Amino acid sequence: MATLRCFARVSQLYRYGIAGGITASSLQPMPLARVVPVRLMSALSPEFEDAKARLGTLKEDPGNDVKLKIYALFKQSTTGAVNTKRPGMMDFVGRAKWDAWNSLGSMSQGDAQKAYIDLINSLLKEEAAAEPETKADSDQKYENFIVTCEDGLRTITLNRPKKMNAVTREMYDEWIAALDEAAADPKTVITAITGAGKYYCSGNDLSNFTNIDMSKMHQLSKDSGVILERFVSAFIDFPKPLIAVVNGPAVGVSVTIMGLFDAVYSTDAATFNTPFSALGQSPEGCSSYIFPKLMGFAKASEVLMFNKKLTAHEACELGLVTQVFPDASFQQEIWPKIKAYTKLPPKSLIYSKALIRDVERETLKKVNRAECDRLVERWTSEDCMNAIMNFFNRKK
Known part of the structure; x- marks a missing residue:
């Protein structure tokens, strides 16, 4: 519980706005399928397009770090290496997105596309193989x-x-x-x-x-x-x-x-x-x-x-x-x-x-x-x- 509210100030880094040019002052929840931008460059492979579409079929949130990685690989695939300045300290969302993208360095767009496809495939495979959670009896009054x-x-x-x-x-x-x-x-x-x-x-x-x-x-x-x-x-x-x-x-x-x-x-x-x-x-x-x-x-x-x-x-x-x-x-x-x-x-x-x-x-x-x-x-x-x-x- 000690982390319960302090993390609220920075949890938006990972839970919101990871997809677009959204600032910390205008954050809105978004479905998992919108973790990536909608603009695509013409050279994207069919496999990449397919991976992007299948990302929206995930039933479980893959977690904060993975969502940032998805964003970074997408940007590297569609735009190439970072070409903007790092956002200011108070733009938590933009700063987290920029750092994740910048961490890929000079990775080529082709390699980034392959890494993106592999990551989405692995997430879907893990979800399919995951054991279902133990279900409580129907008369249970507690959800968790x-x-x-x-x-x-x-x-x-x-x-x-x-x-x-x-x-x-x-x-x-x-x-x-x-x-x-x-x-x-x-x-x-x-x-x-x-x-x-x-x-x-x-x-x-x-x-x-x-x-x-x-x-x-x-x-x-x-x-x-x-x-x-x-x-x-x-x-x-x-x-x-x-x-x-x-x-x-x-x-x-x-x-x-x-x-x-x-x-x-x-x-x-x-x-x-x-x-x-x-x-x-x-x-x-x-x-x-x-x-x-x-x-x-x-x-x-x-x-x-x-x-x-x-x-x-x-x-x-x-x-x-x-x-x-x-x-x-x-x-x-x-x-x-x-x-x-x-x-x-x-x-x-x-x-x-x-x-x-x-x-x-x-x-x-x-x-x-x-x-x-x-x-x-x-x-x-x-x-x-x-x-x-x-x-x-x-x-x-």
Whole structure:
């Protein structure tokens, strides 16, 4: 969530206006088929024309970096090497497009056409071969989660495996609702959260931001702060045992809230990363308070300030993870272990957690509020914007 609104200022680089001469002040959403300009030079091959037409048949957005690459190859194919000056700093869209095009250097138009055709073909082939996402039952009330409850064990599964279970704005509300439902259900003894596919959760989905009015940026940031505070509070106040089943890499908010779980079980293939300062931001999820208590100040600073990515075993040594299991046997070992907990007396579990949590509850609420207030400031700062611009430039 820490990246939820700061990225709004630069997400237009990749989500909007990648096709034409659109400026940052007049961005409008556009369908994937319009990622490229409509003007074509007469020497384009039939294969190139066909690839351009088939680009519009993609069902899934190929992602920010790929869309810029498509634009750059198209321009190189139709116009040749860059022949304009780089746009000014505040023309985010034009600057991103120019940089992508310029990165192709002196590539010939023929080679660019071939690369463009190959890229479109590979995208279509990958989409055709992709495994379909696990579908929830027809009576499921959640669009992005699979929620089941059996013999006292409620499992909340993030269900966007093709997007590495990245969290959309809507998912924050769904996640809160799923926790509220678990808390109110007398049949739920233990609640476990896990991810579908190879990722536990890759943090925030930057494609959230497809219609940003920059004149309302400050209000949007404040609204996001409210969402984040509600989300973290749902974990602080959750009354029953809550277990994270970390089936793969975890990033951002999915890591910071782990300090609010009662147990965190992980495959040894998982990693844990909170790249806040690299993006000009600050901690969330009460991690600024809990991580130093778990790890000590120096180790917590490495994670929260210096962007250190932890292995599962390192996270276990630091107290963030309760136990690590071999990846090959993770699913076979973890669920019987958790199901055994459901046989414990429910009220005893609830009262025990209350005694543990109540001592810190008000402190956690204060920390959550302070973290959100700081992030609202971060999301609207030039410091944050520049850090994210630098981050994307390094990726090229």
